[in-house]
């Protein structure tokens with residue numbers, strides 16, 4: 001929801017939306033932990049000096065909120081969290097043995113967007129990024145890119161995204177003034193990225209002149225079911241921030257060397273990702289993500305409510321997100337209403353179900369109703385959640 005009293009472009013998340021955010025955060029953090037990422041938390045404000053060091057103050061200021069002056073210092077809301085992570089890396093000595101070091105955060109960022117550019121939860125002034133900075137040796141760039149690209153493919157597979165394109169953004173070799181670093185460095189790193197994509201058999205296209213000034217990048221453009229294009233994921237090589245923050249590691253010979261930074265976002269902004277997911281699924285979220293997974297409909301409150309309440313308690317205890325519709329509306333009406341809410345499972349509970357201790361379920365988008373024992377139903381839904389099964393959207 002939005003309210004002008006809070007401010008334009010500042011979304012507030014209601015309970016159902018927050019459930020989806022929490023599940024997505026847990027989902028991506030679990031994947032990252034399995035790959036050795038370390039999660040951190042940094043404040044959403046920073047001293048202006050931090051952004052002067054990073055170069056954002058000179059190059060990105062028009063996208064930032066104005067500074068706040070306190071105690072002879074100036075602070076700004078951060079537009080991105082790279083500088084905080086650079087400072088965190090710099091706070092300790094690092095050996096080559098620790099690299100690649102992967103710092104990750106679900107970080108609140110703030111950007112000044114003109115009010116005309118604000119769009120739903122897709123383009124806002126406050127959002128949360130599924131961000132990470134990977135500090136590595138130049139020789140590790142290929143492996144780091146490969147791991148991140150595989151993670152992107154793995155995540156897209158889980159969400160059933162099929163309509164996407166990888167874009168390799170390279171520098172314009174005729175306009176070297178614009179870019180940081182020397183020719184050899186660029187050619188080498190661009191070739192490393194091509195090699196990785198070929199090795200993984202990923203189709204991609206090249207975009208000359210689209211690289212960031214600090215390094216080449218790989219963007220993934222995804223098209224939703226309603227045909228809307230969004231850049232969800234990105235991997236960017238950066239030789240510049242390590243220079244600006246004078247980052248080092250101790251190499252095999254015991255000498256100080258400069259690491260390379262890889263910026264990467266998988267889900268990107270969680271807010272924009274959820275906007276995309278709503279378009280892609282048309283609101284029918286897979287069971288593992290649905291804010292309400294099971295809706296219980298007693299046929300008659302006089303005879304079946306007790307059984308429905310027993311199941312409500314049992315399913316909650318089991319960890320399911322379950323609702324009970326004990327309104328006095330007719331069963332057909334309550335069934336339609338459950339389908340309109342796109343709840344994955346609607347359970348009808350009448351005499352037979354109560355006496356046999358069974359449930360009759362109807363899946364969202366499917367006409368058929370199936371009767372099974374309580375335990376069979378729990379096993380079925382548990383498997384579906386565990387496997388993050390996609391909803392069969394054919395019948396929607």
Ligand SMILES: [Zn+2]
Pocket residue numbers: 080081082132133263264
């Ligand atoms: Zn970054």
